[in-house]
Amino acid sequence: MYKKGSVLVLSILMIFGLVMSGCAGKGSESKVKVGEVTRSVFYAPQYVAIEKGFFKEEGLDVELQTTFGGDKTMTALLSGGIDIALVGSETSIYVYQQGAEDPVINFAQLTQTDGTFLMARDQEKEFNWDMLKGSVFLGQRKGGMPQMAGEFTLRSKGIDPQQDLDLIQNIDFANIASAFASGTGEYVQLFEPQASIFEREGKGKVVASFGVESGHLPYTVFMAKQSYMGKNKDTVQKFTNALYKAQQWVGSHTAEEIADAILPYFKDTDRDIIISSVKRYQDQGTYAADPILDDGEWNNLLNVMDQAGELKERIAPDTIVDNSFADAATQKK
Missing domain, CATH: 3.40.190.10 (Periplasmic binding protein-like II)
Structure with a gap:
């Protein structure tokens, strides 16, 4: 009876251990709330990163929401409703120009032309x-x-x-x-x-x-508050790693393959329309090949904003751009 009891207890403990280890595995994923400014084929690499499991591979559980408009997206980011925003870099400049104590930092570029x-x-x-x-x-x-x-x-x-x-x-x-x-x-x-x-x-x-x-612009970029990035460097790095994997995947696959990967995000749109849209963006080099935001693109953005009368002063890229995560992601073997 003692041996049978011991075996039973041991079995229960083993089962409990397996259950707890499974829970721990799920709990080990860091949840990241991402707000995209709109839902568009323009953002294909982001959907690829989710659908192909690149975020999961990095231990991230990405919760995506569409925030409809640059002003609404930035409000959600500044208020803590989202952790990371996918929006035009100009929004980070507007926040900086307003003298924000906790500026918004661009850390990974998604698109490099107007869409x-x-x-x-x-x-x-x-x-x-x-x-x-x-x-x-x-x-x-x-x-x-x-x-x-x-x-x-x-x-x-x-x-x-x-x-x-x-x-x-x-x-x-x-x-x-x-x-x-x-x-x-x-x-x-x-x-x-x-x-x-x-x-x-x-x-x-x-x-x-x-x-x-x-021309080339940091048109749509992932960004976060400086305070968030300071406290969550590992999460931001993993996020950027996953994005780069998706960018490489998009760069090496056909419009048809990309369309099939992102179709779940456009359920009311015909497949051939998605293919046509992806190809149009591919042909003009819209999707950035890597997450690095270079100085030439940044200066072109400033020129565009200056002509529009929306720029108070020229802002050096390293003021609100942090390429360290993108650099690390592209150098990762």
């Missing part, structure tokens, strides 16, 4: 930039990267956005596409996959790419 395309309602005429003069242009939010990069491009084509266009900017980001679909504007700036969807539906034609025309 919008110029869509014309009239699909018959052969496009040239002068056709925009005098037209009704459905733009983006003042001070946001899509609008600033768009204006930067227009000026380079000899067009004054404020004088030469009937510029509409009072429509919320989430409603711009539906406004164009309902008849507002002769031209509009749209992200993918909306641009491809409208082309298929015959609502317009993509005639130019603001990503190609405005």
